[in-house]
Amino acid sequence: MPTLTERLTTRGWRMTPQRRVISALFDVSASQHVHLTADDVLEQAVAVLPDISRATVYNTLGELVDAGELLAVSVGDRITRYDPNVHTEHHHLVCTGCGAIFDVPALPVPPPSPGGEAGGFVVEAAEVIYRGRCARCAGQDA
Amino acid sequence: MPTLTERLTTRGWRMTPQRRVISALFDVSASQHVHLTADDVLEQAVAVLPDISRATVYNTLGELVDAGELLAVSVGDRITRYDPNVHTEHHHLVCTGCGAIFDVPALPVPPPSPGGEAGGFVVEAAEVIYRGRCARCAGQDA
DNA sequence: GTCCATGCAAAGAGTTTGCACGCCT
DNA sequence: AGGCGTGCAAACTCTTTGCATGGAC
Numbered sequence: 001m002p003t004l005t006e007r008l009t010t011r012g013w014r015m016t017p018q019r020r021v022i023s024a025l026f027d028v029s030a031s032q033h034v035h036l037t038a039d040d041v042l043e044q045a046v047a048v049l050p051d052i053s054r055a056t057v058y059n060t061l062g063e064l065v066d067a068g069e070l071l072a073v074s075v076g077d078r079i080t081r082y083d084p085n086v087h088t089e090h091h092h093l094v095c096t097g098c099g100a101i102f103d104v105p106a107l108p109v110p111p112p113s114p115g116g117e118a119g120g121f122v123v124e125a126a127e128v129i130y131r132g133r134c135a136r137c138a139g140q141d142a
Numbered sequence: 143m144p145t146l147t148e149r150l151t152t153r154g155w156r157m158t159p160q161r162r163v164i165s166a167l168f169d170v171s172a173s174q175h176v177h178l179t180a181d182d183v184l185e186q187a188v189a190v191l192p193d194i195s196r197a198t199v200y201n202t203l204g205e206l207v208d209a210g211e212l213l214a215v216s217v218g219d220r221i222t223r224y225d226p227n228v229h230t231e232h233h234h235l236v237c238t239g240c241g242a243i244f245d246v247p248a249l250p251v252p253p254p255s256p257g258g259e260a261g262g263f264v265v266e267a268a269e270v271i272y273r274g275r276c277a278r279c280a281g282q283d284a
Numbered sequence: 285g286t287c288c289a290t291g292c293a294a295a296g297a298g299t300t301t302g303c304a305c306g307c308c309t
Numbered sequence: 310a311g312g313c314g315t316g317c318a319a320a321c322t323c324t325t326t327g328c329a330t331g332g333a334c
Contacts, residue, residue: 014308016314033259038298053316058299060314078220078298078323093256093263102260110249112272114235117175118244120277121235129269130254135262156333158289180323195291200324202289220298220323 003027004069004084011067018052021045022060026070030084033103035092037079075101075129091128097137104130145169146211146226153209160194163187164202168212172226175245177234179221217243217271233270239279246272 002010005023009015025044029036036044042057061082064070071083075094081101089106109126133141144152147165151157167186171178178186184199203224206212213225217236223243231248251268275283 014313016308018315051316055300055317056315062300072218074216074218074220076214076216078222080220080298091254093254093260093265095263096266102256102263104254104256104260107252107254109251109270112233112235112246112249114244114246118235118246118276120280121237121244121272122274122280123235123272124238124274125272127271127273128251129271130263130265130267131269132264132266134260138262138264156288158333160290193291197292197325198290204325222323 004030007069008067017049018045018056019060021048021052022057022064026064026082026084033085035073035081035083035101037081041082073101091130093130093132093134095134095137096131097133097140100134102134146172149211150209159191160187160198161202163190163194164199164206168206168224168226175227177215177223177225177243179223183224215243233272235272235274235276237276237279238273239275239282242276244276 003023004027005015005020008019008023013019022041022045025036025041038054038057038061041061042052042054045052045057061070065072065082068086069084071086073081073083073092075081075092085103090103091106093102093104094100095102106128109128111123111126114121114123132138145165146169147157147162150161150165155161164183164187167178167183180196180199180203183203184194184196187194187199203212207214207224210228211226213228215223215225215234217223217234227245232245233248235244235246236242237244248270251270253265253268256263256265274280
């Protein structure tokens with residue numbers, strides 16, 4: 001699989017230093033199954049490119065989502081997280097203790113049987129958020 | 143089942159006109175499986191109580207969620223919706239066309255098998271969001 | 285009479301947008 | 310050389326908060 005930066009170049013994206021840095025961040029985070037927030041991206045990008053602006057980060061993230069290269073993930077709070085793992089179907093575990101998010105392979109979810117007002121609804125995708133305690137937080141419960 | 147207003151009185155809540163109106167809205171919306179936003183609540187409450195303030199609506203909604211009388215539901219955008227249907231486990235269908243939200247009875251979701259970094263995660267709840275097209279929007283697709 | 289919910293207004297977080305400049309191609 | 314991405318700053322949306330008043334009990 002080519003890197004995100006390579007894929008964007010292939011797509012004909014204008015590869016500015018800013019975009020290169022942001023893409024590189026997601027190439028790293030993909031292998032670690034990390035889910036960065038816009039602020040995380042800005043913070044890490046500033047470390048390399050001190051003059052990068054918040055607007056550029058948001059613009060680029062939005063474009064990457066539109067291009068299908070990132071998944072925008074919401075887990076209940078009002079913060080959007082960006083998931084570079086778009087090529088393997090997976091769901092998310094959210095720790096109610098520390099807020100950490102983990103990936104799990106998607107198991108087949110039983111299709112709902114919409115009746116009543118929902119009759120005729122055509123399901124195209126199912127997204128599952130498992131809530132619970134990660135190993136560390138579960139340990140502290142005892 | 144007593145009405146929400148009755149339950150709040152039983153709990154010893156100070157029943158102001160504002161709280162009475164908001165509770166009444168959810169008694170109605172519960173029977174219709176509607177998922178009101180804070181703005182919906184404000185708008186409908188203003189129609190009855192012109193001087194009710196946005197802050198009171200938000201405060202009351204927050205208190206109702208804390209009391210376990212409402213569920214705060216997020217379906218991906220940054221708007222919180224309030225679901226009075228707290229006593230029957232259910233998931234949500236979200237129409238990607240018109241944004242409508244429908245309830246479906248919760249079917250058993252297979253437990254994930256967290257491995258890797260997620261090892262030891264203790265799952266306590268699973269929340270499913272089905273995305274697709276409601277009957278009306280599916281009809282327009284043809 | 286006491287306390288707490290209310291209204292007001294301002295603050296706050298996260299995100300988006302308009303515009304002129306400068307860099308990538 | 311031309312167009313698009315950038316930085317800046319302001320605007321925007323949703324939500325929360327501090328404080329004085331007044332209504333519920």
